[in-house]
Amino acid sequence: MDTHIADAISRPCLIRLTERVVCLRFETMKVVSALEAVRCLLDRGRISPGDTVIDSSSGIYAYALALACHRFGLRCRIVGSTTVDETLRLQLEILGAELERMPPSGSLELDQNRRVRRIEEILREHPEYHWMRQYHDGIHYLGYRGVAERIAEEVGTAGLTVVGGVGSGASTGALASHLRGYSEEVRLVGVQPFGSVTFGGQHVSDPDIIIAGIGSSIPFDNVDHTLYDTIHWVSFEAALAGSVELLRSHAVFAGLSSGAAYLAANWEDSLDGEGTVLFVAADTGHRYAESVFAHHRRARDVRGLAPHEVDTVDGLAHPWSRMEWGRRPPE
CATH class of the missing domain: 3.40.50.1100 (Rossmann fold)
Structure with a gap:
């Protein structure tokens, strides 16, 4: 039995949405x-x-x-x-x-x-x-060790792809670091909003919003670019469609960054018929009720969405772009 609510909130749910796609769902991930x-x-x-x-x-x-x-x-x-x-x-x-x-x-x-x-x-x-310097102190990587252990135990690491917002680097980066202790082959797919400087997308703005929590307008020291295999840039419009579809198809009520990660995870799943794709749903959808879910009737059908495949950030384009990053340092 827990003695404080923070201990309970710190444990995420693992939800298998399809045969190969798993949702790592937090109430509030940064706890x-x-x-x-x-x-x-x-x-x-x-x-x-x-x-x-x-x-x-x-x-x-x-x-x-x-x-x-x-x-x-x-x-x-x-x-x-x-x-x-x-x-x-x-x-x-x-x-x-x-x-x-x-x-x-x-x-x-x-x-x-x-x-x-x-x-x-x-x-x-x-x-x-x-x-506390959440964006710059590597101490924020430590909490994800236990989450990675649980993923390794319940999902396995053979053929595993992890998808989630880059943000401060202390969530997806930490998960990949710990999971690669089991298997170096674990792939990491980062999700960014347009306008974020972290992977060089600051020259393409989003007319609606920069998705809070997964992007930044200033450099973050906790982001280790060499951990990421692939990067997706997702617009507000595309992330909204993903969030609505995640709720409609799987009853998972999660935030805007979760919708973006869900969209990217489904695409990665479509490219490779083997292994498991696990995406991070960082928070619930409550604070997005008015800005996102109230507009569900205008959400695009995710089946009509596909990313622009680009070789350099010069080619980034709305509403969604994808690039093989290849675990290289930032330019």
């Missing part, structure tokens, strides 16, 4: 990394109960870190973006986390840089705070 990172920092003596930890977040990590702090008796401070909605704000407040939201910005790059600058200002005032 896995935040919980283990905080536990490790405590064990190493870098922080102690009662200390304050701080980080920047567009939403999901804020909740994960607040739960980890509640679990271990720490104070939590978040510099958040305007994407932190009222439901999350209330949860953070009641959990005892201090949230400072940045003013609205028309640029994701400006928003992310502004949040980092604000953290640096706070740290100058409070050097005793510990900055």
Whole structure:
């Protein structure tokens, strides 16, 4: 029996959707990394109960870190973006986390840089705070070891392809790192939004939205490009279609990045008739009710969608592009 809700939330569900496609479904994925990172920092003596930890977040990590702090008796401070909605704000407040939201910005790059600058200002005032640095500290890889062990045990690693958002690099990158301890042949397929700098797609913008959680307008040190075999760039329009189809066909109510990963996973499955394709559904669909699921009637039929196959990022095109990355470093 669990003694804290964070422990329960940190365990994902494994759902076999078809003979070869499996969904790794989290309620809130970043609880896995935040919980283990905080536990490790405590064990190493870098922080102690009662200390304050701080980080920047567009939403999901804020909740994960607040739960980890509640679990271990720490104070939590978040510099958040305007994407932190009222439901999350209330949860953070009641959990005892201090949230400072940045003013609205028309640029994701400006928003992310502004949040980092604000953290640096706070740290100058409070050097005793510990900055979690979710985008840059490899400690966030540790929590996925147990998830990888479970995948290896229940799904196996022979012919396995893992598909999911790149984001900070500490989810799909960590899973691949741990799974390749069982088999170096495990393939990793990363999903990016158009406009993200991580794999060089910043020159193609998305007129609707940059999909939160899987892309970035600033470089992330936790992303190891040499782990990724293939990259898919998915637009809001295509990700919306994937999210709606995932719910309609399999009753899995998951977020926008999950819809993008589902779309990419089905395509990878269609290319190779052997092995298992496992995709990551990072969160539930609740915070996307108005922005995504309310528009389900206009969602495109996923059967009519296919990626543009490109050799270089110069060829990226909406609504969906795919490139063999080949585990190489960034250009």
